[in-house]
Amino acid sequence: MPNNLYTFYTTENFLDDADFLRYVKYNRPVDVSFWNNWLSSSPENIKSFQEARLQLQILLSYPPVTVSDDFKMLLLQDINLSIDRHQNKRRKKVVRLFWGSGIAASLLVAAFALWFYQSTVVVRSDYAENQLVHLPDGSDVQLNANSTLTYRRAINWLSQRAVKLEGEAYFKVKHINVNQKQIKRGELFIVITKNARVQVLGTEFNVKERHNQTNITLVTGKIQVSATQSSKQYILKPGTFIEFGPNGRLSASAQTLNSSTAWLSGKIVVNQTSVNEILREFEDLYGYTVILDSPALGNKKIDGTISIKSEESLLFTLKNILNVEIKKEGKTIYLKNR
Incomplete structure (x- = not known):
């Protein structure tokens, strides 16, 4: 955990930090000890820390809210405007106004939860551009040129860590499971393309999805790959390459890792x-x-x-x-x- 870096965090930075999210969600002793030690240093941005912690605690404790589709749409439009990065002053004013009454505060919490859980993050790399993406769970994705990665903003809070890829990317997935013998559904990491679905825990692999074909090469660890058009599943070991087309698997063979990952250099x-x-x-x-x-x-x-x-x-x-x-x-x- 980058102790010094947190001193400069805003509320939004804390909400995007995987270690902070884990601390609030699970309250594990090692995390509690770290953050208590950090707070004891009296950081200048302690208010941002407290605001972020409060928002997450409210999200975790607040009961489901049933509202009409029209109400959701109007409320989402309002909350999207209020959290726009270029309108921070207006957002703070709206938040203070809402918190002036208990009912309004409840609506704000419901709207924020609705936006947070339903919104997606889309990262696109342009032609001739590589881009490194740091996911909220601590995993890293190196996007090749002309590629798109899509994931839910609340990926850390969902029952499944899943991302969608169009193009090519190299994945370094972070382990979040504690018990190797009892893997929970939310501890898996899923990569979805048009023709295949890759399921992993923590490992490194390359996925290329272009011209209606998906190529997957495992570098380290072990992954399970399934074809979108069938229920067939394949287990890959390091150095194994598999290719899928719209009608299922095309080929599987040993692959020189250098040829699949050479684009990184x-x-x-x-x-x-x-x-x-x-x-x-x-x-x-x-x-x-x-x-x-x-x-x-x-x-x-x-x-x-x-x-x-x-x-x-x-x-x-x-x-x-x-x-x-x-x-x-x-x-x-x-x-x-x-």
Whole structure:
């Protein structure tokens, strides 16, 4: 736990912190001891800490509220406006006003709980952009370019930790289970793509979901993978690769980890890979359409390691390997024989 970092936390920062959420939710002795020691140092932002703790305690103790759909919609619109980061002053004013009466305070709690549990977080990486995502449970996700990760804002409070992936990402999942022999449903971590569902505890693996195919490579640990279109399940061990299409599993084999995770260091490893496949990877990462002057050129096989840190480096490599000229017109690239 980053003791010094908490001194600069706002109420929102505390609400997003996995260690703080665990402390309020489970009240474990080791967490209580840590936070008591931190509070004994009289931090300047103790008020933010107390506000965040109070909000979470209210959420945990407040009984379910039944309201109409119209009321939910209006209330959600109001609470979304009130918590907008660019309207903090207005939010605080509204909160103080609501807390002026017991009934209004109850409505605020109900609205906040409703928003918190129903809202989602969507993280998108643009073309030519990698992005590291820190999930509230302590897991890390490295998004490759042109990828999207979606998860519920209340992921730590739900019966299942689940995220949805479109594109490619490398996962480092945090263990939250205490008893290895009795795994609770909420302790599992689920990754959902169009064609597959990956179920893990704590491990590292790569998932790639593009062009209606999902590729999964396990780096460490053990994962269970199931096909979306069937009830079949597969257990992967480190170094195992499995591929799914819209009709189920396509193949499963041992996989060189370096080839699946090379993108993390800005390169791709090709082994008898066609030019067409390499160009499709380029299009996925940088958003271009590539047109070959000679279609037969696309069937040429290439071995080796190619840098993808920039579009220039990849095009330079292809230019020399294929002996072609490169012409750009907007978002279209032409590869022409010399």
